[in-house]
Amino acid sequence: MNEKDIKNLEEIFEQRIARDEKIEPKDWMPEKYRQTHIRQISQHAHSEIVGMLPEGNWITRAPTLRRKVALLAKVQDEAGHGLYLYSATETLGITREELYEQLHSGKAKYSSIFNYPAITWADMGAIGWLVDGAAIINQVALCTTSFGPYARAMVRICKEESFHQRQGFEILLTLCNGTEVQKAMAQDSLNRWWWPSLMMFGPPDAESTHTEQSMKWKLKRKSNDDLRQQFIDQTIPQAEILGIKVPDPDLKWNEKRKSYDFGEIDWEEFWQVVKGHGPCNKERINARIDAWEKGVWVRDAALAYAEKQSDKKLNKAV
Amino acid sequence: MKNKNLYNYILGIADNSLILGQRLGELCGHGPNLETDIALTNISLDLLGQTRNYYQYIARLHDKEKTEDDIAFLRSEREYINVLLVEQPNTHFGFVMARQFFYDVFHLMLMEKLQESKDETLSAIAKKAIKEVSYHFRFSSDWVKRLGDGTKESHYKMQEAVDELWRFTDEFFHLTEADKAMIEAGIGVDVSNFKEAYYIKVSEILTEATLSIGASKYFQKGGKQGIHSEHMGFILTELQYMQRTYPNMKW
Numbered sequence: 281m282n283e284k285d286i287k288n289l290e291e292i293f294e295q296r297i298a299r300d301e302k303i304e305p306k307d308w309m310p311e312k313y314r315q316t317h318i319r320q321i322s323q324h325a326h327s328e329i330v331g332m333l334p335e336g337n338w339i340t341r342a343p344t345l346r347r348k349v350a351l352l353a354k355v356q357d358e359a360g361h362g363l364y365l366y367s368a369t370e371t372l373g374i375t376r377e378e379l380y381e382q383l384h385s386g387k388a389k390y391s392s393i394f395n396y397p398a399i400t401w402a403d404m405g406a407i408g409w410l411v412d413g414a415a416i417i418n419q420v421a422l423c424t425t426s427f428g429p430y431a432r433a434m435v436r437i438c439k440e441e442s443f444h445q446r447q448g449f450e451i452l453l454t455l456c457n458g459t460e461v462q463k464a465m466a467q468d469s470l471n472r473w474w475w476p477s478l479m480m481f482g483p484p485d486a487e488s489t490h491t492e493q494s495m496k497w498k499l500k501r502k503s504n505d506d507l508r509q510q511f512i513d514q515t516i517p518q519a520e521i522l523g524i525k526v527p528d529p530d531l532k533w534n535e536k537r538k539s540y541d542f543g544e545i546d547w548e549e550f551w552q553v554v555k556g557h558g559p560c561n562k563e564r565i566n567a568r569i570d571a572w573e574k575g576v577w578v579r580d581a582a583l584a585y586a587e588k589q590s591d592k593k594l595n596k597a598v
Numbered sequence: 599m600k601n602k603n604l605y606n607y608i609l610g611i612a613d614n615s616l617i618l619g620q621r622l623g624e625l626c627g628h629g630p631n632l633e634t635d636i637a638l639t640n641i642s643l644d645l646l647g648q649t650r651n652y653y654q655y656i657a658r659l660h661d662k663e664k665t666e667d668d669i670a671f672l673r674s675e676r677e678y679i680n681v682l683l684v685e686q687p688n689t690h691f692g693f694v695m696a697r698q699f700f701y702d703v704f705h706l707m708l709m710e711k712l713q714e715s716k717d718e719t720l721s722a723i724a725k726k727a728i729k730e731v732s733y734h735f736r737f738s739s740d741w742v743k744r745l746g747d748g749t750k751e752s753h754y755k756m757q758e759a760v761d762e763l764w765r766f767t768d769e770f771f772h773l774t775e776a777d778k779a780m781i782e783a784g785i786g787v788d789v790s791n792f793k794e795a796y797y798i799k800v801s802e803i804l805t806e807a808t809l810s811i812g813a814s815k816y817f818q819k820g821g822k823q824g825i826h827s828e829h830m831g832f833i834l835t836e837l838q839y840m841q842r843t844y845p846n847m848k849w
C-alpha cells in the first residue's frame with residue numbers, strides 16, 4: 281500500500297467514526313488506533329482485576345452472611361469485567377499472557393485508586409459508593425465509544441457497576457444509622473477515600489495529554505475536570521443523606537455556576553501513586569504476580585490434559 | 599429447645615458448607631486464572647447460600663430469638679461441628695481441588711437422599727442445592743482428572759493432596775446422636791448406607807485421573823464432636839472478627 285492509499289483509508293475510517301459507526305476487530309484501522317485501544321482497554325481490564333484485591337481482603341471478615349455473599353458476588357463481578365475486557369483487548373491481536381506480562385512488569389498501568397489500603401469494613405461501603413460511582417461516570421461515556429467490542433463490554437459493565445454503587449451506599453447508610461462507633465467508621469472511611477476518588481478522573485485538563493485524539497475516537501467525551509465536577513455535584517447530596525462530611529473545608533455551593541466549588545487536589549500525591557509509590561502499589565502487583573506464578577503448573581496441566589484428550593479422540597477416529 | 603436433634607442434625611450439614619465456603623472465599627482474586635477464580639467463587643457463593651437457608655431454618659427452632667448470624671458468628675470453636683476435611687487449608691490448588699472433590703462426592707449423595715426427607719423445609723433446600731452441587735462435583739472431578747493426568751508436576755502435586763486429605767474422608771460416615779435420632783424419624787439420611795458407593799465413585803475418578811487411591815487405613819475424626827484441627831481457630835478469628843469486635847450492632 282502506498283502512502284496515498286493509507287491516507288485514503290484513514291479518511292474513510294475517520295468518517296465512519298464521525299458517522300457513529302462501530303469499528304469491529306476485522307475492520308481496517310490505523311496502527312495508532314489499535315495501539316491506543318490496546319493500551320486503554322487493557323488498562324481498564326487490569327484495573328478490574330487489581331481492584332478485586334482490596335475488597336477481596338474483606339470477604340473472610342465480612343460482618344454478616346448477607347454481606348459476605350454480596351461482597352463475594354461483587355468481587356466476582358469485577359473478575360467478570362476483567363474477563364470481558366481482556367477478551368475485547370485480545371481481538372486487537374494481543375494475547376492475555378502478553379497483557380499480564382505488561383501488568384506484572386509495570387509497563388501497563390491500572391487505576392491508582394486500588395493502591396490505597398482497605399482497612400475497615402466501612403471501606404467496603406466507600407469503595408462501592410465512591411470508586412464504583414466514579415468509574416460509572418467515566419464509563420457511561422464509553423458505552424458509545426467507537427470500538428465495538430469495547431462499547432458493548434461497557435454497556436454490560438455499567439449496569440453492574442451501578443448495582444455496586446448502590447450496594448456500597450447501602451453499607452454506609454447502615455453504618456450511619458447505627459452506633460456512634462459505626463458512624464465514626466463511616467466518616468473515617470470517607471475522609472480517606474474522598475480525595476483519591478477525585479483523582480480517579482485524572483490530572484487537570486491543562487496537564488492532560490492526548491485528549492484531542494481520544495475525543496475524536498470517542499474514547500473520551502468530556503474532559504477530566506468536567507467529569508470530576510459532575511461526580512462531586514452528584515455525590516455531595518448523597519453524603520448529606522448519609523450525614524457524613526466530605527473532608528474539604530473549601531467545599532461550597534456556587535449558586536452562579538449551579539455547581540460545587542472545591543479545594544485544591546494534592547497532585548503531588550497523585551503522581552507519587554501513579555509512578556508506583558502509593559501505599560499498596562508493591563503489594564497489589566506482588567499479589568497478582570504471585571497468583572499468576574503459583575498458577576503456572578495448573579495452567580500447564582490443563583493444557584497438557586486437553587492435548588492428551590484430543591489425541592485420544594484423533595486415535596479413535598483413525 | 600424442643601427439636602434439639604433436628605437442630606444439631608441440620609447444624610452439622612450447614613457448618614460444613616459455612617467453613618468450606620469461607621475457605622474458598624480466601625481464594626477470591628488469587629486463582630490460577632480468571633475463569634477458575636470465577637468458578638471457585640461461584641462454589642463459595644452456592645455453599646454460603648445453602649448455609650443461610652439452613653441457619654435461617656434452625657434459627658426458628660431456637661427458644662430465644664436467634665438469627666442466622668448469631669449461629670454463624672457467635673459460637674465458640676467447640677460448638678462448630680463441621681468435619682475436619684473442610685477446614686483444611688488451601689495449601690495449593692491441588693489441595694483445593696482434592697478437598698472439594700472428596701466433599702462434593704459426599705455432598706451430592708447426601709443431597710440426593712435428603713430430597714426424600716420427611717421434613718419439607720429440608721427436602722426443599724436439598725432439591726435446590728442438588729443442581730448446584732452437581733455442578734460442583736463436575737467441576738472438581740474434572741480438575742482432579744486434569745491435574746492427575748496433566749503434567750508430571752501436576753500429577754505429583756495432585757497425588758500429594760489426595761494422600762494427605764484421604765485420612766479425612768471417613769469422618770463423613772460417622773453418625774452422631776442427632777444423626778441417629780433423625781434417621782429414626784425419617785428426617786435425616788443414613789449416610790452409612792452410601793459409604794461403599796462413595797468410595798467406589800471416588801476410586802473410579804481417581805483411577806481415571808491416573809492417581810492411586812489413598813493408602814492409609816488410619817483416619818482422623820473429631821470435627822463432628824467439635825474437636826477441630828489447629829486451623830479452625832484461625833478460620834474463626836477472621837470469620838468472627840467484626841461480630842466479636844463490635845458486638846450487638848447491625849451491619
Ligand SMILES: [Fe+2]
Binds near residue numbers: 358437
Ligand atoms: Fe468493574
Ligand SMILES: [Fe+2]
Binds near residue numbers: 441
Ligand atoms: Fe464494580
